Amino acid sequence: MPHSRFDPWPVLAAVFALGVAATVAAPVTAATTPTPPAIVGAVPNPAVDGDTGEFVVVAVPKAAANWTLSDGETTVSLPTDPAERPGTRFAVGDDPNATRRLAEVPVLGVSRLSLSNAGERLTLRRDGAVVARLDYRDAPEGERLVVEGDGRRWRPVGFEPRAVRTHGTARVRGFLLPDSPEVPLDTLRGAERRLLLAGYTFTSERVADALVAAAERGVRVRVLVDADPVGGRSARGAAALDRLANAGIEVSVLGGPHARFEYHHPKYAVVDDRALVLSENWKPAGVGGRSSRGWGVVVDSRSVADDLAGLFRNDASGRDAIPWRRHRRGKRFDAGAAANGTYPSRIDPLTATGRVRVLTAPGNAESAVVRMIDDADDRVDVIQPSIGRRDGPLLRATVRAAERGVRVRVLLSGAWYVAEENDALVDWLNGIAERRDLPLTARLAEPRGRYEKVHAKGVVADDTVIVGSLNWNANAVADNREVAVAVRSDDLATHFREAFAADWAGDTGRTTWVLAAGALAALLVAIVIARKTVRFGDRR
Structure with a gap:
């Protein structure tokens, strides 16, 4: 595309x-x-x-x-x-x-x-x-x-909208990256019957190891990623997909002239009767714990797993699902450096029970998140790499919450490629709060060695936490395939809110509600491919 x-x-x-x-x-x-x-x-x-x-x-x-x-x-x-x-x-x-x-x-x-x-x-x-x-x-x-x-x-043609899918109470394990890269990897390694992996990009050798090992022991493994990610596919990514295909794994890419979505951007996996949903890509910077602040959950529920398996089958069966081997013919791929940072594990995973809803875009994710924010009575915390236009429905909902007296915090990435626009949005939101005396505060994240950059797309609204791939911009909600889950659980909401608070304060490990001033993250050595690249939220 x-x-x-x-x-x-x-x-x-x-x-x-x-x-x-x-x-x-x-x-x-x-x-x-x-x-x-x-x-x-x-x-x-x-x-x-x-x-x-x-x-x-x-x-x-x-x-x-x-x-x-x-x-x-x-x-x-x-x-x-x-x-x-x-x-x-x-x-x-x-x-x-x-x-x-x-x-x-x-x-x-x-x-x-x-x-x-x-x-x-x-x-x-x-x-x-x-x-x-x-x-x-x-x-x-x-x-x-x-x-x-x-x-x-x-x-x-071929796109079918979905309603929000509401499931019963399930056991849910919440985790953060780069703190707990073993959680998604161990989940994949535990597959016994089926392993369906959907993503935007794929370069992780450790994830490839897990998928190949699963296929060798008789698990049916399928992979679906985007055909043309921003900036192109790296030689490392092409080699990873080649390896999967050579192992007999069904690998498809979504795109081409019949594309139903601007980008296939979700990050989830169905592993037997569990669903793994996260904000991070299948690459060292994401699930490898080498760079990004990310949020994720493992939902132990056959109902949720079957729901996402149905979504996977639908997306993988369209005319725009192209076999990887056919798609890669005649293409050359540029070398790309993988992230190799190391970060301490300060926030342990937490297992709790909660009621689960599955949100998808295009179709229902934006309106569902807006409703959850509109229903909040006490606190709303939002973490995003960046946010699109200021009058978008999601950002308007956060301001409405503050107008009702809900305490609202918005934490954005301070990475150099979004720092200028995020800083301007922070000033604008804080200016609104000051002029109208609203309990609303925004700032840029200051990692201080705990991670490299914010890549999480999460919300904690009272007792509900929302985790997934949904960026807060118009393309994500209307044109991209996105997947998120909303889990209603006091324990899980507290867990992610405390993690948010630590990132908010720029701590080296303690959890606090101190509202210190935010600052820009240290500049990273990289090349800006295009403005679209830096706005999309999957830079590395």
Whole structure:
């Protein structure tokens, strides 16, 4: 995917519905029947030669007859006999076999239907009277039109939104990096039946060792990473994926012309009946404990594991999931240095019980986190590498919490490549707090030898801790595949809040609530590849 698509400034809604109508948004499923007749979706420009398989989705009452669909030039008639129609909601296309590969609803073949990529006005009539219209212009390749409320957008064909998945009480082990790199590694090493690993980048030799050993003892191992990470894939990363593929592990990369997401950015693994969810990449800087401050959890729950396994299968089965060996043909990879820092282990893991929810983006993560912050009564702590625009829903929610009297702290990375913009945001937030007398404080992290830089994406809102890959910017919530879990547990929330407090104070190990002034971290020796690189939050 071209890097030029990245733009952290537009505010994009996080809730996505497959079906669209001129006035009513509803999922395009065979079981859903809207009250009014409607045109509920369109794919005018499939990513195939000749736009083969293009279609329009309509919803009409089963008993009604005399329906026509027109684009202003061509009019097609729907079967008069309702029994000849494949339901009350169906796709209309002139190449039914090709359309069935793209549509999630039954398909009705018609003699002719040609949709212009430049734009159309689609009109649904009954007995010659107009009952619904849907307009579009400049249809992007491989995407479908979506209308949400008063707004419209295009979404990739094949993307299915998910609701927040709520699971029961489970045992959860919370840990920090670089303090406890053995936790994710030991979790992977314990696989007996299945090991599904999803990530953005992969370079860790120790993780590769664990996956290869699992495959050799008969565990089914699959790996899914992003096809084109920011800055490109290093020779070290290519060699790691080569090694996995050579061991018989199914390795795929997500991207290409049919991509459903801007980036495949989650960091999770399904290990038998456990789920490992964290903020860090599968590389020495992340899970290796060689650089980043990260948060993670291991959830001992078959329900949560099966949930994420289903997500993995869905993401790995799309047309944009490309076998690694095919993707790497003819490509050259530049050498890249791995992080090799060493840091003391000061915060031990904690095992507690809590109720677990699984959040994903695009779709539900942003709105779910906003609700959790809006529900807070006492304290909200936020740790992020950086934050996008100042009027984004997530940052607005933190300010609203402070306006209710909730004590809010925002801790951002002081790494040199984000220091300037983060410092400006800190000044802005603290200025708001001072002018309006709000219990809101923001600062830059000062590692003081405890880690190199902040890479965690976490929230502690009263008794709930949120851990995962979700950066607080528009691309992450609307365009990237992201995964996070929210765990409601007093013990676990206290654990992460105390860790946050130590990072907030810039301690060498003690936990405190002292609000000392933040400072910039020491400069790192690196090369800025592009502004997009430093804003994305996965620099190393």
